[in-house]
């Protein structure tokens with residue numbers, strides 16, 4: 001059974017925006033990255049899964065329970081994109097409140113709350129009032145609240161957007177630990193590196209609909225970029241190669257001694273070999289040739305290139 005399953009899930013706000021016809025399946029223990037430009041509909045989709053808004057059409061379930069029901073909500077933890085906690089309470093009180101809301105007993109609350117506050121990096125500040133917390137601290141608090149019920153599925157909407165690089169790397173580490181414990185993670189994020197290192201699968205949303213989805217490993221293998229370090233480079237050689245091969249070759253670096261690094265997206269090792277022989281045939285020296293994986297960010301940009309999107313700023 002899938003941890004998350006949606007069929008034609010659609011939310012149309014009165015202004016016609018939202019998201020439409022989203023089909024997604026996430027297996028238990030998987031980390032799923034939900035990507036897309038600002039305003040694509042990522043938060044809208046998550047809000048339907050956690051039961052905060054109702055779909056206009058379509059269906060969604062968590063471990064077979066219809067989204068929005070008590071049975072489904074019991075299984076999830078949620079860190080919203082726009083989090084705000086009771087600023088007159090201390091961090092510890094906020095997490096205790098959430099423990100109560102998820103029905104944790106006293107002993108478990110007493111054990112879990114300090115442990116979680118420590119784990120998300122609030123530790124010593126847990127007795128300060130939330131009004132004295134920075135945005136990053138409040139986001140850490142939000143993570144503790146999402147985790148307090150030990151949920152099977154975690155919905156995280158930009159979980160480290162307010163954090164400094166140290167905070168981001170701590171969150172990254174925490175998410176890896178949670179995944180290793182078998183939690184299912186649904187991650188909305190603009191941080192491609194985080195998605196790339198954590199997620200098994202991704203979907204790319206644009207203007208409310210899914211453009212592409214698949215395994216991260218497949219996406220990264222789609223168009224490997226080759227880097228060729230050569231000697232004897234001249235602009236005329238590049239022009240000749242472009243015409244001869246029809247490839248989009250780019251000069252990444254060119255030195256006055258004639259050495260240069262060329263970059264190209266190639267389909268196969270054979271094509272790379274052919275390019276090598278053409279270069280050598282033209283009198284260039286091939287110092288090094290390496291295949292690098294396509295980064296998710298390049299995929300994101302390439303897939304969206306030339307397409308209109310809502311392009312909203314945060």
Ligand SMILES: Nc1ncnc2c1ncn2[C@@H]1O[C@H](COP(=O)(O)OP(=O)(O)OP(=O)(O)O)[C@@H](O)[C@H]1O
Nearest residue numbers: 013015017018037038039040041042043044045310
């Ligand atoms: N309550 C609402 N009423 C009307 N329109 C809304 C509402 N909430 C969101 N929208 C619109 O629906 C679209 C999707 O918004 P959503 O917040 O889901 O996008 P997002 O992909 O999460 O964006 P971001 O990356 O900026 O957080 C946007 O055009 C947004 O302006």
